[in-house]
Amino acid sequence: MPVAELRGVTKRYGEVQALRGIDLSIERGELLALLGPNGAGKTTAVRILLGLAEPTSGEATVFGHHPASQEAKVRRGALLQVAKVPETLKVREHIELFSSYYEKPLPIAETIAAAGLGGIENRLFGALSGGQRQRVLFALAICGNPDLLFLDEPTVGLDVESRRTLWAHIRAFVKRGGSVLLTTHYLEEADALAHRVAVIGRGRIAAEGTPAEIKAQTGTSVLEDAFLALTHENGNAAEEVLR
Amino acid sequence: MNRVYWMESKMELRKMARLKQYSMSTFCFPLMFYIFFGLAMPPLPGGASLSRYLLATYGAFGVMGATLYAFGTGVAVERGLGWLEVKRASPMPPAAYLVAKAAVSLTFGALVVTLLFALGAIFGGARMAPGQWALLWTVLVAGAIPFGAIGLAIGSLAGPNSAPGIVNTIFLPMGFLGGLWIPIGFLPKVLQYVAQFLPSYHFGQIALAILGAPTQGSVLVHVEALLGFGLVFAGVAWIAQSRDHEKIYG
Numbered sequence: 001m002p003v004a005e006l007r008g009v010t011k012r013y014g015e016v017q018a019l020r021g022i023d024l025s026i027e028r029g030e031l032l033a034l035l036g037p038n039g040a041g042k043t044t045a046v047r048i049l050l051g052l053a054e055p056t057s058g059e060a061t062v063f064g065h066h067p068a069s070q071e072a073k074v075r076r077g078a079l080l081q082v083a084k085v086p087e088t089l090k091v092r093e094h095i096e097l098f099s100s101y102y103e104k105p106l107p108i109a110e111t112i113a114a115a116g117l118g119g120i121e122n123r124l125f126g127a128l129s130g131g132q133r134q135r136v137l138f139a140l141a142i143c144g145n146p147d148l149l150f151l152d153e154p155t156v157g158l159d160v161e162s163r164r165t166l167w168a169h170i171r172a173f174v175k176r177g178g179s180v181l182l183t184t185h186y187l188e189e190a191d192a193l194a195h196r197v198a199v200i201g202r203g204r205i206a207a208e209g210t211p212a213e214i215k216a217q218t219g220t221s222v223l224e225d226a227f228l229a230l231t232h233e234n235g236n237a238a239e240e241v242l243r
Numbered sequence: 244m245n246r247v248y249w250m251e252s253k254m255e256l257r258k259m260a261r262l263k264q265y266s267m268s269t270f271c272f273p274l275m276f277y278i279f280f281g282l283a284m285p286p287l288p289g290g291a292s293l294s295r296y297l298l299a300t301y302g303a304f305g306v307m308g309a310t311l312y313a314f315g316t317g318v319a320v321e322r323g324l325g326w327l328e329v330k331r332a333s334p335m336p337p338a339a340y341l342v343a344k345a346a347v348s349l350t351f352g353a354l355v356v357t358l359l360f361a362l363g364a365i366f367g368g369a370r371m372a373p374g375q376w377a378l379l380w381t382v383l384v385a386g387a388i389p390f391g392a393i394g395l396a397i398g399s400l401a402g403p404n405s406a407p408g409i410v411n412t413i414f415l416p417m418g419f420l421g422g423l424w425i426p427i428g429f430l431p432k433v434l435q436y437v438a439q440f441l442p443s444y445h446f447g448q449i450a451l452a453i454l455g456a457p458t459q460g461s462v463l464v465h466v467e468a469l470l471g472f473g474l475v476f477a478g479v480a481w482i483a484q485s486r487d488h489e490k491i492y493g
């Protein structure tokens with residue numbers, strides 16, 4: 001059984017059709033990267049799986065439960081794009097608070113180590129660098145010892161070194177047996193981390209497979225070329241449908 | 244389960260206590276105005292001192308500020324800039340978020356009222372029966388509840404950048420027009436009429452009734468009015484929050 005699943009999910013916001021029928025499943029122990037240009041529907045798919053939005057039609061489940069149910073919530077963690085995190089709490093305080101939401105959280109020291117926050121745990125969030133801030137958000141996502149992690153563009157805006165550091169922590173989570181849904185528009189990131197890639201364009205899944213399969217499918221050697229070929233093709237197909 | 248509520252409230256208190264804008268605006272306005280109008284002004288003709296009267300009204304003003312800033316500005320910023328989404332995706336019980344904001348409002352409200360009472364008793368020569376002090380303190384602090392609902396409605400509707408300005412333009416005039424800065428009887432008749440439509444006026448009148456100071460209308464009506472405002476704004480907040488869940492994202 002997949003740990004999380006979207007079945008025939010569509011989502012309409014007023015005039016905007018964000019998702020046009022998506023089937024997607026995340027299997028135990030895999031890192032699935034959801035790739036797509038801005039506005040393709042990546043964040044909408046994640047929001048539905050987090051119970052923050054209801055699908056217009058179709059079904060979403062997390063561990064067989066409704067995504068907004070407490071059963072689903074206690075077994076997953078999420079790193080979302082957030083413009084402002086409260087800055088007057090210390091790193092450790094943020095982690096202690098989120099840990100208190102779970103029945104069996106990781107020990108605080110373990111979370112701090114697993115997110116690479118040793119030495120800065122007593123700093124106020126407002127005093128941290130961009131890379132450190134993302135690692136705190138990562139810590140809040142993993143502190144409940146979840147089986148499934150949602151990472152919505154976790155490395156956007158980070159420098160190369162911070163990005164690599166966060167990648168290492170994500171890999172370590174997967175190595176411990178966790179499953180991950182990662183959205184990104186950095187193709188290099190999907191290539192480096194993902195077992196499987198789903199390319200999403202204009203609210204549909206355009207292709208799905210291992211990074212190697214995707215490249216083979218489009219006859220390209222670089223994922224970026226495959227991505228452009230797929231999202232462009234899909235765009236043309238959508239335009240034809242509209243005509 | 245109770246541990247979550249406790250932790251959420253404890254962390255919210257630390258967070259707000261370290262937030263200079265919040266502690267400054269919560270303490271500075273009421274204490275400064277009380278010193279100007281309640282302590283520095285000469286006694287009124289006839290010898291009546293304002294120091295005791297204004298303890299009730301600036302106490303109400305202080306609680307109103309502590310609450311409107313915590314709920315209004317606090318919720319608007321966290322909702323508008325994505326933090327509330329992170330909380331909603333987590334297993335935090337939604338009520339814990341509100342309980343924590345209420346804990347901050349009640350704690351800071353209680354601190355402002357206690358400081359005002361100390362100023363009034365030590366420097367203003369304000370005297371009351373012990374039971375009167377206790378009752379006035381309790382009623383003032385409890386005022387955080389209806390104003391919490393008003394703040395929550397503002398926080399649920401206002402954008403993160405405009406919320407601080409909106410709270411200021413509601414809070415300061417509401418204090419003045421509700422008769423919390425200078426006694427309502429000193430205001431022009433037309434403003435006294437407007438006051439009836441402000442929750443701050445009803446709150447001030449309840450507090451003044453405890454002092455035995457001259458008030459307008461019956462206490463019961465003021466209590467009902469304040470509860471009515473609280474319920475209406477709680478409803479507004481509820482509707483705004485449920486509509487908020489369906490926002491457009493990329």
